Amino acid sequence: MNLKLEKGKVYGFVGENGAGKTTFIRMITGLAFPTSGELLLFGNSNEKELQKVRIKIGALVEDPSYILL
Secondary structure: OOOOOOOOOOOOOOOOOOOOHHHHHHHHHOOOOOOOOOOOEOOEOOHHHHHHHHHHOOOOOOOOOOOOO
16 A cells, blocks of 8 residues: 555545455554554654654544544
């Protein structure tokens, strides 16, 4: 999968159950790790560098039961 997103935009993933939406979000946020292939974020693939650049990412996984404002 190759995905390029624009800064400042809000995106959502739509698809059937089991399509990998939640797994993908978990991998880019560091909650899960790929078993094969390569994960590149902001041009970085080294795990130490990925931890640094993940600060730029905001994600909501699954449905929230409530939102604090």
